[in-house]
Amino acid sequence: MNGAGRGLSLLAGGVYALILAPVVVVVALAFSADNFIVFPPSGFSLRWFRALAGNAPLLAALGVSVQVACAVTLLSLVIGVPAALALAKGRFRFREALTGFFLAPLLLPTLITGLALLLFFTRLRLTATLPGLALGHMTVTVPFVIRMMTTAFATLPHDIEAAAATLGAAPWRVLRRVTLPLALPGVIACACLSFLLSFDETVISLFLSGPRAATLPVEMVHYVEGRTDPLIAALSVVLIIFTLIVVVAVERLVGVARAVSK
Amino acid sequence: MTGYLELTGLHKRYGESIAVHDVSLAIGKGEAVALLGPSGCGKTTTLRMLAGLVDPDRGTIRVDGADITRLPAHRRNMGYVFQSYALFPHLSVARNIGFGLEERGVARGDITRRVGDALALVHLAGLERRRPRELSGGQQQRVALARALVVHPSVLLLDESLSNLDAKLRDAMRHEIRSIQKSLDITTLFVTHDQVEALTMCDRIAVMHRGRIAQIGTPEDIYERPAARFVAEFVGRANALAATRDGGGIRIWGAAQPMNDPGWPSFDILIRPQRMRLLPSAEPTGDAMRVEGRVLRRAFVGDRVEVLVEGPGGQLTVELPSGGTLPEEGTAIAVAWRPQDNLIFPPDAA
Numbered sequence: 001m002n003g004a005g006r007g008l009s010l011l012a013g014g015v016y017a018l019i020l021a022p023v024v025v026v027v028a029l030a031f032s033a034d035n036f037i038v039f040p041p042s043g044f045s046l047r048w049f050r051a052l053a054g055n056a057p058l059l060a061a062l063g064v065s066v067q068v069a070c071a072v073t074l075l076s077l078v079i080g081v082p083a084a085l086a087l088a089k090g091r092f093r094f095r096e097a098l099t100g101f102f103l104a105p106l107l108l109p110t111l112i113t114g115l116a117l118l119l120f121f122t123r124l125r126l127t128a129t130l131p132g133l134a135l136g137h138m139t140v141t142v143p144f145v146i147r148m149m150t151t152a153f154a155t156l157p158h159d160i161e162a163a164a165a166t167l168g169a170a171p172w173r174v175l176r177r178v179t180l181p182l183a184l185p186g187v188i189a190c191a192c193l194s195f196l197l198s199f200d201e202t203v204i205s206l207f208l209s210g211p212r213a214a215t216l217p218v219e220m221v222h223y224v225e226g227r228t229d230p231l232i233a234a235l236s237v238v239l240i241i242f243t244l245i246v247v248v249a250v251e252r253l254v255g256v257a258r259a260v261s262k
Numbered sequence: 263m264t265g266y267l268e269l270t271g272l273h274k275r276y277g278e279s280i281a282v283h284d285v286s287l288a289i290g291k292g293e294a295v296a297l298l299g300p301s302g303c304g305k306t307t308t309l310r311m312l313a314g315l316v317d318p319d320r321g322t323i324r325v326d327g328a329d330i331t332r333l334p335a336h337r338r339n340m341g342y343v344f345q346s347y348a349l350f351p352h353l354s355v356a357r358n359i360g361f362g363l364e365e366r367g368v369a370r371g372d373i374t375r376r377v378g379d380a381l382a383l384v385h386l387a388g389l390e391r392r393r394p395r396e397l398s399g400g401q402q403q404r405v406a407l408a409r410a411l412v413v414h415p416s417v418l419l420l421d422e423s424l425s426n427l428d429a430k431l432r433d434a435m436r437h438e439i440r441s442i443q444k445s446l447d448i449t450t451l452f453v454t455h456d457q458v459e460a461l462t463m464c465d466r467i468a469v470m471h472r473g474r475i476a477q478i479g480t481p482e483d484i485y486e487r488p489a490a491r492f493v494a495e496f497v498g499r500a501n502a503l504a505a506t507r508d509g510g511g512i513r514i515w516g517a518a519q520p521m522n523d524p525g526w527p528s529f530d531i532l533i534r535p536q537r538m539r540l541l542p543s544a545e546p547t548g549d550a551m552r553v554e555g556r557v558l559r560r561a562f563v564g565d566r567v568e569v570l571v572e573g574p575g576g577q578l579t580v581e582l583p584s585g586g587t588l589p590e591e592g593t594a595i596a597v598a599w600r601p602q603d604n605l606i607f608p609p610d611a612a
């Protein structure tokens with residue numbers, strides 16, 4: 001390795017350290033034995049994990065988040081995959097314009113989306129409901145799925161669907177036997193990332209949550225507003241582990257699906 | 263002329279440019295026809311229209327008398343071997359080949375048997391369980407061929423099928439495809455930009471140029487009696503010599519020629535390099551065509567030698583069998599050929 005290479009590596013290492021430092025602090029705090037957030041902790045224990053297991057509001061919020069994320073994932077795929085298919089393969093007017101239109105929400109700050117949804121949903125009595133939260137999250141996930149899947153469908157190997165057609169496969173058979181199997185890695189990735197996007201979503205959720213329907217991030221924000229104990233650090237560690245599992249699973253599944261389809 | 267596969271006035275334009283311009287072609291049952299032409303002349307577009315993958319703007323396609331112009335691709339029963347092979351990467355070799363049979367609802371046992379037969383036909387027995395990516399280019403080509411043939415298509419369409427193979431494999435596959443085509447007696451349209459493929463693999467050749475068919479004929483017709491200057495220059499090589507009129511006679515490179523006057527003010531005469539011979543400058547040639555020049559360069563190309571001769575009107579290449587004695591570079595020399603080997607076209611008939 002030459003001097004410049006070593007310098008860059010050092011720099012990259014420094015940046016990573018900076019990014020990961022708070023995580024180290026959080027993990028250390030999660031195992032703290034103290035009553036308050038003190039760093040470094042005076043002793044270590046699992047008491048905050050036990051407290052977490054007994055915290056009804058946070059557990060209820062976790063339930064809400066999982067329900068919303070599951071619904072959002074399912075609906076985003078049901079809407080986004082066919083839409084992407086139409087945009088990538090269809091022949092109709094205004095296709096370019098529609099593609100742009102569907103991607104536009106990705107460019108809008110979620111703060112603005114959240115506010116707009118709040119004004120709109122209040123009329124419809126959808127605020128502080130699970131359907132309202134799911135619809136709110138879908139303004140993020142559906143454009144995301146459309147974007148990823150449009151690329152996935154457009155980059156299928158050349159002529160492969162035409163080959164299936166010449167062999168006697170009707171259009172829906174081509175879709176079922178060739179197009180979708182080859183796009184499967186993309187669908188799996190979209191499902192997992194949609195779930196995480198919804199599970200993580202905080203800004204829109206803050207606008208749309210209420211006492212009877214609050215997602216985990218919202219409940220966490222409320223918790224730290226009033227208390228300063230390491231409970232949230234313990235919760236964070238649980239979430240980090242969960243996210244890592246999902247990411248590794250995507251990596252594995254998509255990798256496997258890719259290997260099978262190439 | 264009527265044929266088993268008939269295209270009549272097939273036309274396709276993309277925006278301002280015309281990809282296929284009123285192409286008509288009749289192919290007999292069991293006949294192999296090559297669609298030969300330079301890149302971009304509309305060969306693939308023609309083939310895709312036949313297969314139902316591209317909609318023609320006008321014109322009709324008939325197979326065995328039935329008009330299939332508006333039939334969707336999956337109901338045409340045509341075997342198509344794509345230039346990229348387009349094998350299904352997620353399916354095994356056996357499932358790739360069996361795909362068309364599965365779509366036709368053939369019983370499982372019959373599929374297994376017919377896939378086995380098809381694999382044997384292309385000499386790939388034993389590779390059933392492989393994935394396409396685990397095969398060499400030549401093997402993928404064979405799978406694509408077997409996949410197209412196993413469903414007993416009415417017509418076999420091949421698009422530049424050999425162009426991705428190396429030279430040796432290409433030779434072998436050329437003979438193999440031709441013998442399979444003959445043994446199955448399957449009507450075939452074979453697209454290529456390689457004249458050797460066209461000349462050796464097909465009963466007839468249709469030479470295509472800028473979206474039109476320039477000439478249809480047997481390989482011999484095309485080579486010996488090209489109907490247009492483009493055909494003469496695209497199929498085989500040719501020297502083009504500018505001819506001028508002088509009184510009643512024709513002159514090339516300043517020398518008077520013993521040939522009939524076609525009546526045009528000026529024109530080019532095309533001659534195949536291997537139809538020319540070299541002789542000492544002083545030697546008389548009787549009633550042969552003849553020009554004078556000097557040897558510029560000699561190139562040894564294995565079984566033959568190319569001699570580049572420079573004269574007052576430019577340069578020409580003479581091709582001789584190797585092994586004979588050759589004139590030294592720089593010596594004055596005469597080039598002669600028979601008048602019946604002249605290929606003459608009206609001026610501007612490009």
Ligand SMILES: Nc1ncnc2c1ncn2[C@@H]1O[C@H](COP(=O)(O)OP(=O)(O)O)[C@@H](O)[C@H]1O
Binds near residue numbers: 276279280281305
């Ligand atoms: N889908 C398309 N859109 C626009 N132009 C096309 C399309 N397909 C082919 N062409 C044009 O039509 C002409 C003929 O193409 P093609 O049939 O592929 O030629 P070949 O197979 O003889 O090389 C080319 O000029 C090409 O650029």
Ligand SMILES: [Mg+2]
Binds near residue numbers: 305306307
């Ligand atoms: Mg082509």
